[in-house]
Amino acid sequence: MSAAVTISIDAMGGDAAPDMVVEGVRMAHERLPHVRYLMFGDSARLEPLLARFPEIKGVCTIHHTDEAVSMEAKPSQVLRTGRKSSMWLAVDAVQKGEAAGIVSAGNTGALMAVSKFVLRTLPGIDRPAIAGMFPTIRGETLMLDLGANVDCNSNNLVEFAVMGEVYARHVLGLEKPSIGLLNVGAEDMKGNDAVKAAAATLREYHLPIDFRGFVEGNDICGGAVDVVVTDGFTGNIALKTAEGTVKLYSTFLKEAFKSSLLAKIGYLLAGHAINKVKVRTDPRRYNGAMFLGLNGIAVKSHGGTDAFGFANAVGVAVELVTHGFNDRIRKEFDRLKPTEASLSQLAAGSR
Incomplete structure (x- = not known):
């Protein structure tokens, strides 16, 4: 049996979030039943979605935040004011050791900036x-x-x-x-x-x-x-x-x-x-572009993907973690x- 892995999810990132994200996690769970998820986002929107999929309620933990990074936000703006956003909190969970990797379909520039700021780069x-x-x-x-x-x-x-x-x-x-x-x-x-x-x-x-x-x-x-x-x-x-x-x-x-x-x-x-x-x-x-060289696993899903694509991005993150x-x-x-x-x-x- 595969060892348990925890992945943090920016549940509010992506064109069709959070519906697409939750459905993607459900699809990923079918292939990766050993993975648990920390989902960062608006609990008022996430809880009804998880209620539709009782098979993943036991592997998902919601961490509420009202803030999300828009697709138009400038990375510099997010670094200054986005510390309570779902993206930042999901990346921060990796830095704190609460999750082994993070997946987001949100703003690419912002995700790279936040990931580099919070996780830093690997030595060398x-x-x-x-x-x-x-x-x-x-x-x-x-x-x-x-x-x-x-x-x-x-x-x-x-x-x-x-x-x-x-x-x-x-x-x-x-x-x-x-x-x-x-x-x-x-x-x-x-x-x-x-x-x-x-x-x-x-x-x-x-x-x-x-x-x-x-x-x-x-x-x-x-x-x-x-x-x-x-x-x-x-x-x-x-x-x-x-x-x-x-x-x-x-x-x-x-x-x-x-x-x-x-x-x-x-x-x-x-x-x-x-x-x-x-x-x-x-x-x-x-789907699932890897940010290689960071001191932590971060994977960027295409913002316009559907649940199938997001599930594949989750799979990429789990592979990187599993292979050390x-x-x-x-x-x-x-x-x-x-x-x-x-x-x-x-x-x-x-x-």
């Missing part, structure tokens, strides 16, 4: 990164950063590579995951100074990483490597472009199959195959301490 890590999974021809690829750090130096990129490699090895179960740096070309002379310096570090300092060099945008979904490393500016654009492309092709397919009687018959004949593609590319299956991800990150960075001076020099030169 300058900045946390947002990591997420992409479906590929070969299976799945982990990509980071997806938006936490718009500007990165070479040291940040090397840290992202180490964190991504540890996640792929211990959580995804890959024996020797391959790492690539996202660039405008595969040639060594291409790219900005930070990307070039990070590549030099990963090649020259004999880090225990299977570094494959530079990869391009079309290599992400091609599955060229197991982990794609980039800055948050480029990563977020790549993520939103991929999401938009999926919606575009879905729209085109729907229009094409409605265009004629023959097309509708074709849809009926190809329905099973189309559904397989739909399931494989369903963004809800990959942060302890493994600490050990990896302890092993890299002899190279820290060299890494810092390279980072300084790339600023």
Whole structure:
């Protein structure tokens, strides 16, 4: 039997909260019966929702607060005035040791700011990164950063590579995951100074990483490597472009199959195959972006997701806790301490 795990939930975060959040917890409970939940939010709204699902009342504890972080709130504003919000209290429960991880579908910038302020970063890590999974021809690829750090130096990129490699090895179960740096070309002379310096570090300092060099945008979904490393500016654009492309092709397919009687018959004949593609590319299956590098587990669910997607985000948090991800990150960075001076020099030169 799995050991008990407690996850704190920002019950008021997300476009359809708290209804979607409670339903998502119910779905997660079906797969993860050993998990308990601390739900932070308006008890007047949460209690009737939990009453509809008696199967989870025994694993959920409501912590009342009237305050919630809006999707439009600025991170700086939340840091000044949001200490009684459901988001802040849910993160604080991790810092106090009351929960092993936190899941929120709320404001991404605010969640990162609060998480970094309350939990701090792990020793040896300058900045946390947002990591997420992409479906590929070969299976799945982990990509980071997806938006936490718009500007990165070479040291940040090397840290992202180490964190991504540890996640792929211990959580995804890959024996020797391959790492690539996202660039405008595969040639060594291409790219900005930070990307070039990070590549030099990963090649020259004999880090225990299977570094494959530079990869391009079309290599992400091609599955060229197991982990794609980039800055948050480029990563977020790549993520939103991929999401938009999926919606575009879905729209085109729907229009094409409605265009004629023959097309509708074709849809009926190809329905099973189309559904397989739909399931494989369903963004809800990959919901749950991880804030890697924090001194605590924090997972961001897409704000517009449904209960199924939120349940998957909860599953991501439980996986990180179960695999002792942060302890493994600490050990990896302890092993890299002899190279820290060299890494810092390279980072300084790339600023």
